[in-house]
Amino acid sequence: MKAPKYPQYLPTVDHTKFPDWEEVPFVDAGSRGTTDKRNLFLPGSKHKPITPRLGEEIDGVQISDLSKEGLDDLALLAAERGVLVFRNQNFKDVGVQKQLDTVRHFGRLHIHPTMPYPAGIPEMHVVFKDPNSTAPRLSSIKPEETQSVSSVVWHADHTAERQPPGVTFFVALEVPPSGGDTLFVSATEAYNILSDEYKKRLEGLKIVHDNTSMLEYAASKGLPARFSPSTQLHPLVRTHPATGKKFLAAIGAGEGNGQPRYIHGFKREESEATLRLLNDILQRSGDIQARASYEPGTVVVWDNRVVGHSGIQDFQGDRRHFVRISAMAEVPV
Ligand SMILES: O=C(O)CCC(=O)C(=O)O
Numbered sequence: 001m002k003a004p005k006y007p008q009y010l011p012t013v014d015h016t017k018f019p020d021w022e023e024v025p026f027v028d029a030g031s032r033g034t035t036d037k038r039n040l041f042l043p044g045s046k047h048k049p050i051t052p053r054l055g056e057e058i059d060g061v062q063i064s065d066l067s068k069e070g071l072d073d074l075a076l077l078a079a080e081r082g083v084l085v086f087r088n089q090n091f092k093d094v095g096v097q098k099q100l101d102t103v104r105h106f107g108r109l110h111i112h113p114t115m116p117y118p119a120g121i122p123e124m125h126v127v128f129k130d131p132n133s134t135a136p137r138l139s140s141i142k143p144e145e146t147q148s149v150s151s152v153v154w155h156a157d158h159t160a161e162r163q164p165p166g167v168t169f170f171v172a173l174e175v176p177p178s179g180g181d182t183l184f185v186s187a188t189e190a191y192n193i194l195s196d197e198y199k200k201r202l203e204g205l206k207i208v209h210d211n212t213s214m215l216e217y218a219a220s221k222g223l224p225a226r227f228s229p230s231t232q233l234h235p236l237v238r239t240h241p242a243t244g245k246k247f248l249a250a251i252g253a254g255e256g257n258g259q260p261r262y263i264h265g266f267k268r269e270e271s272e273a274t275l276r277l278l279n280d281i282l283q284r285s286g287d288i289q290a291r292a293s294y295e296p297g298t299v300v301v302w303d304n305r306v307v308g309h310s311g312i313q314d315f316q317g318d319r320r321h322f323v324r325i326s327a328m329a330e331v332p333v
């Protein structure tokens with residue numbers, strides 16, 4: 001197998017500790033976006049929905065050339081459509097500083113509490129797999145360790161943070177010839193499809209989110225804990241600050257090492273049954289799901305608040321190399 005094309009973005013284990021996050025004010029870039037996205041959908045660009053309910057595929061516009069207003073439109077579109085698939089981007093080659101600065105437009109950059117990052121770049125999370133890879137991976141993306149029939153693990157990223165990530169860039173560096181897609185599900189539509197009666201029952205509930213088990217698992221693999229463990233109480237039904245739309249913030253709840261653990265104030269059986277029902281709906285409702293496929297030059301942007309996602313480890317013998325850069329958003333309301 002050929003050497004990796006982007007060696008400077010290979011994962012390195014780094015035990016540096018960081019001060020715990022302090023709460024900072026957040027203004028959603030999407031709240032400055034335009035209804036018609038005129039600063040994003042520039043002349044000559046093309047865009048089309050991936051499905052009627054979520055996802056938008058965009059070509060003919062370079063993220064790296066967008067104005068601040070263009071990035072605001074991008075944030076609003078991500079909030080509305082959940083996931084944006086940008087084709088033919090030069091973003092992977094514009095350099096670390098430009099990459100980080102672009103995502104910083106949307107908020108403070110997240111640092112992964114445990115996982116390896118490219119040397120000296122804690123704000124990048126690396127997703128790397130090839131047949132020779134010995135890089136440590138979390139169980140959620142390593143089916144052989146979880147003993148699961150499938151590599152699919154639905155989740156939203158880092159919901160146990162006080163200010164969980166919103167706009168998230170997923171930058172393809174090397175992609176397999178086929179496979180290695182990412183699944184997405186709309187948390188907004190998952191809320192919309194519920195009955196008014198059931199919505200009323202969910203209103204006001206809070207979920208306890210906790211990343212302790214991730215840190216413990218990481219420690220067992222010799223990976224660092226860069227921050228103290230985080231436990232947070234976040235609303236089960238959240239409202240997006242830019243769209244004003246409600247969404248279900250319960251993706252992956254109660255499963256495996258997932259960070260949403262249980263419903264505050266419910267007894268165990270009540271919490272388990274409710275979260276299982278919500279996750280059944282999310283996971284088997286193909287009509288509110290979409291799939292992002294990758295080509296060289298693809299950059300996928302998702303709003304981690306309003307979609308859940310899962311990688312698919314269906315490729316073998318090939319290399320898949322991505323970096324993820326996530327901007328932290330509001331304290332959930
Ligand atoms: O590998 C993928 O497609 C998704 C990985 C993932 O869950 C993430 O980077 O947050």
Ligand SMILES: [Fe+2]
Pocket residue numbers: 155156157309
């Ligand atoms: Fe993820």
